[in-house]
Amino acid sequence: MNLDTLPAEEFLEEAQELLQEIEEALLEIEENPHDRELVQRLFRSAHTLKGGAGMVGLAELADSAHEFEALLSKIRAGTLSVSPQTVSTLLKGRDDLLSLLNPLLGTSDIDSSSEQPQNAKVLAVETISDEKYSSKNVNSPPDSFIEKEKNVFLLHLHFDETCLQQGQEPMMLFRQLEPLGNITMIAHTSEIPNWETFDPTSLYLWWSIKLKSYKSKDEVEQLLEFFRGGQTRFSIEQIETPAENEEEVQEAHQKMLDQISASKPPEQLEIEESKILSEPITLGVTETSKTTQTIRVPVSRLDRLQNLVSETVIRQAQLLRLNDAIQATNDQLSEQFLQFVEDNEQAVRELQDQIQQVRMVPVGTIFTPMKRVVRDFASRNQKQIRLEIYGSETELDKTITEQIQGPLMHLLRNAMDHGLETPSQRQEVGKDLTGNISLRASQQQGFIVVEVSDDGRGLDPARILEAGRRLGLVANDQNPPEHEILQLIFQPGFTTAKEVTEISGRGVGMDAVKRDVEALLGNIEVNSEIGKGTTLRLKLPLSLAIIEGMLVRIGHEKFVIPLLLVTESLRPHPTQQKRFKNRGELIDIRDQYHPLVRLHQRLKIENAIEKPEEGLLIVVQQGSQKYCLLVDGIEDQLPVVIKSLEEHFIHIPGIAGATILGDGSVCFILDVAAILN
Amino acid sequence: MDFQPHHLHGTFNLIDEEDEIFDYQMLYHSGEQWLTFRLGHETYGLEILQIRELISYPENITHVPRLPSFILGMINLRGLVLPIMDLRKRFEIAHFESGPFTVIIIVQIKTKVIGLVVDSVVDVVNLQDENKLEAPEESTGVNAKFVKGLANLRGEMVILLDLEQLLAPEELAQISMIR
Numbered sequence: 001m002n003l004d005t006l007p008a009e010e011f012l013e014e015a016q017e018l019l020q021e022i023e024e025a026l027l028e029i030e031e032n033p034h035d036r037e038l039v040q041r042l043f044r045s046a047h048t049l050k051g052g053a054g055m056v057g058l059a060e061l062a063d064s065a066h067e068f069e070a071l072l073s074k075i076r077a078g079t080l081s082v083s084p085q086t087v088s089t090l091l092k093g094r095d096d097l098l099s100l101l102n103p104l105l106g107t108s109d110i111d112s113s114s115e116q117p118q119n120a121k122v123l124a125v126e127t128i129s130d131e132k133y134s135s136k137n138v139n140s141p142p143d144s145f146i147e148k149e150k151n152v153f154l155l156h157l158h159f160d161e162t163c164l165q166q167g168q169e170p171m172m173l174f175r176q177l178e179p180l181g182n183i184t185m186i187a188h189t190s191e192i193p194n195w196e197t198f199d200p201t202s203l204y205l206w207w208s209i210k211l212k213s214y215k216s217k218d219e220v221e222q223l224l225e226f227f228r229g230g231q232t233r234f235s236i237e238q239i240e241t242p243a244e245n246e247e248e249v250q251e252a253h254q255k256m257l258d259q260i261s262a263s264k265p266p267e268q269l270e271i272e273e274s275k276i277l278s279e280p281i282t283l284g285v286t287e288t289s290k291t292t293q294t295i296r297v298p299v300s301r302l303d304r305l306q307n308l309v310s311e312t313v314i315r316q317a318q319l320l321r322l323n324d325a326i327q328a329t330n331d332q333l334s335e336q337f338l339q340f341v342e343d344n345e346q347a348v349r350e351l352q353d354q355i356q357q358v359r360m361v362p363v364g365t366i367f368t369p370m371k372r373v374v375r376d377f378a379s380r381n382q383k384q385i386r387l388e389i390y391g392s393e394t395e396l397d398k399t400i401t402e403q404i405q406g407p408l409m410h411l412l413r414n415a416m417d418h419g420l421e422t423p424s425q426r427q428e429v430g431k432d433l434t435g436n437i438s439l440r441a442s443q444q445q446g447f448i449v450v451e452v453s454d455d456g457r458g459l460d461p462a463r464i465l466e467a468g469r470r471l472g473l474v475a476n477d478q479n480p481p482e483h484e485i486l487q488l489i490f491q492p493g494f495t496t497a498k499e500v501t502e503i504s505g506r507g508v509g510m511d512a513v514k515r516d517v518e519a520l521l522g523n524i525e526v527n528s529e530i531g532k533g534t535t536l537r538l539k540l541p542l543s544l545a546i547i548e549g550m551l552v553r554i555g556h557e558k559f560v561i562p563l564l565l566v567t568e569s570l571r572p573h574p575t576q577q578k579r580f581k582n583r584g585e586l587i588d589i590r591d592q593y594h595p596l597v598r599l600h601q602r603l604k605i606e607n608a609i610e611k612p613e614e615g616l617l618i619v620v621q622q623g624s625q626k627y628c629l630l631v632d633g634i635e636d637q638l639p640v641v642i643k644s645l646e647e648h649f650i651h652i653p654g655i656a657g658a659t660i661l662g663d664g665s666v667c668f669i670l671d672v673a674a675i676l677n
Numbered sequence: 678m679d680f681q682p683h684h685l686h687g688t689f690n691l692i693d694e695e696d697e698i699f700d701y702q703m704l705y706h707s708g709e710q711w712l713t714f715r716l717g718h719e720t721y722g723l724e725i726l727q728i729r730e731l732i733s734y735p736e737n738i739t740h741v742p743r744l745p746s747f748i749l750g751m752i753n754l755r756g757l758v759l760p761i762m763d764l765r766k767r768f769e770i771a772h773f774e775s776g777p778f779t780v781i782i783i784v785q786i787k788t789k790v791i792g793l794v795v796d797s798v799v800d801v802v803n804l805q806d807e808n809k810l811e812a813p814e815e816s817t818g819v820n821a822k823f824v825k826g827l828a829n830l831r832g833e834m835v836i837l838l839d840l841e842q843l844l845a846p847e848e849l850a851q852i853s854m855i856r
Contacts, residue, residue, distance in 0.1 A: 666739040
């Protein structure tokens with residue numbers, strides 16, 4: 001691969017974001033067809049995409065974006081109304097743009113896999129009757145522009161003082177203006193400060209340009225649009241149609257130059273601007289100025305930062321231990337030292353929080369694309385579906401957010417496809433014809449709960465049990481309680497059973513969803529009621545770097561159990577211990593029977609407590625099922641920094657990762673799901 | 678057998694600069710640098726470019742459940758959690774000594790970092806091609822696939838280990854399969 005031709009990574013990232021914004025705005029505009037701000041937003045995104053694509057040399061993308069933009073300009077001009085069809089066309093156009101981008105990203109879009117990829121050009125031609133927009137590239141002058149250059153514009157270009165620092169380049173705009181026609185330019189030096197306050201990285205020049213062009217005012221403005229933002233002020237004024245003969249031209253020119261050289265200070269100019277412009281351009285100044293204050297940082301750099309902070313957290317604990325030694329020899333010194341450690345602790349915690357904050361993204365970033373999925377699914381399958389989203393502002397670590405997107409999408413598709421009945425079926429049972437699906441995110445102490453629920457037909461335990469028996473997952477003489485039956489849908493073998501799809505279809509890939517969630521040290525739970533609906537509830541840690549852990553002792557060894565899985569701990573009375581045929585050892589907790597799991601046996605650890613009444617039971621939730629893990633005792637409850645063991649290439653069954661304790665020793669984090677399986 | 682001479686460019690990185698174990702000038706000599714160490718009655722060699730650092734036997738090694746006994750456990754090396762393999766057990770060397778000279782050689786191949794326990798470190802030597810001998814099949818107690826070659830150093834035989842083979846994915850996959 002030729003590296004020179006690879007488009008800038010930043011552009012690819014930006015383009016993805018722009019397409020995401022476009023999709024969101026399109027879905028929004030369907031509900032608010034007359035929202036001018038939305039149209040402007042769409043227009044701006046499309047334009048930025050086009051400009052960026054042009055700059056990195058993606059001609060095809062730039063062309064398609066141009067056509068997309070042309071459609072939008074028709075909406076803006078009011079010649080095309082916003083109907084569901086228009087939105088569908090635009091959404092398809094957006095997908096086509098994405099499909100042009102995907103080969104460069106090395107990814108394929110899971111959303112569009114079911115849809116026929118379509119060429120943006122074909123689509124644009126269908127809907128555009130006005131040839132003016134169809135395929136003309138803004139940047140290329142027409143063959144005979146001299147004859148057509150009938151408009152004269154006076155442009156005052158006042159760039160943001162900091163625009164060079166932000167990587168903007170006025171020259172780029174001039175280059176784009178150049179092919180539009182005949183240009184006369186004046187650079188104003190009046191704002192250059194004296195040398196004492198002169199900052200060489202700031203831009204003090206501003207320009208006036210006379211442009212004779214065949215282009216309309218709108219088209220010139222489109223070009224300017226791309227450079228707006230921050231304190232940038234552009235004004236554009238159409239003066240008169242050019243004079244017929246040379247003399248008049250000279251005269252008009254002189255007049256214009258006079259006008260320019262008598263230029264006013266910028267504040268006044270701005271006031272003037274609103275007079276000059278028939279349509280004042282005040283496009284989203286707040287929004288763009290917001291973007292100038294953010295910087296893109298590779299996630300890997302954040303990972304590195306977080307690792308360093310984690311190191312510091314661990315050292316902090318080591319310092320405290322050191323203090324014990326100091327105290328033994330010098331009380332006064334120890335006191336000072338302790339004070340220092342405590343002050344430092346605060347700063348370190350704050351640092352840790354801040355870095356964690358930086359990594360957090362609102363879960364809405366993955367909820368929003370789901371709207372599109374629902375819209376497409378509903379129109380394709382003649383179902384009426386209302387998607388409700390709650391708590392999209394809930395924040396979650398970026399990596400986790402990315403990793404649950406797939407599983408969530410899966411749950412959503414299941415809910416739409418199999419959970420919800422068809423409108424006619426719903427009518428029969430007297431339900432609202434429109435099915436409801438809700439996505440709900442909330443934060444609870446130290447973890448995040450994400451729920452996907454529908455008001456569809458629900459899971460039928462009897463039929464799941466039947467299928468489970470047929471597949472040999474449940475013995476014929478066994479009659480597990482309902483919550484255990486529902487757990488069967490997460491069994492790997494369950495996916496292939498055709499009957500399941502007919503019952504509810506929840507089996508499809510549910511084992512994969514469960515695996516993904518457990519890989520994040522999370523938990524997935526299913527609740528369902530026949531005829532009422534189904535809810536799948538994901539419990540996830542806030543961060544992958546640091547989790548709340550319970551430090552337990554087994555024999556002479558210590559392990560961490562992720563706290564979000566722990567529901568309680570207890571020392572059982574011998575009478576609570578039961579043994580059932582086929583079901584092994586159970587513990588009776590408030591009339592509920594939970595399987596007893598002897599961790600020392602599973603982990604092959606010697607010298608551990610064998611009798612539950614002498615040790616301690618940690619009750620953990622795995623799916624909807626609870627298990628009692630036998631340990632010797634609880635040592636501590638603490639935030640632990642997760643160190644992945646993957647890079648050390650040795651896979652250890654039952655171990656999810658490692659952490660470093662205050663004394664500097666390594667301690668393993670149990671992979672509870674793997675141990676129970 | 679493949680003996681490509683290494684061209685050293687002075688960017689040799691022993692990670693811990695404070696532990697100046699080697700005379701830097703030596704690096705510019707021709708030939709390859711090998712670290713020799715003792716395992717039982719034999720002398721072995723590891724290519725120095727694969728070695729990150731040497732550490733003394735740590736206070737606490739956390740035992741890893743369900744892994745074969747030659748994986749002693751994991752240690753925390755300045756924030757990096759890494760496994761420790763006892764080469765003496767790995768090669769089933771019957772008589773080994775643990776004492777003040779017992780050393781852990783931290784080696785690195787690409788991103789894999791692992792500590793190898795050996796009886797003691799002997800020296801850093803320059804090996805010229807003329808010192809090297811072809812490894813005869815089944816000449817040593819060690820599984821032949823881990824041996825890159827032999828060298829004759831002032832009359833003493835050094836077994837040159839092939840670290841890449843020792844840490845090859847299929848070897849390591851086997852480790853995690855063993856219960």
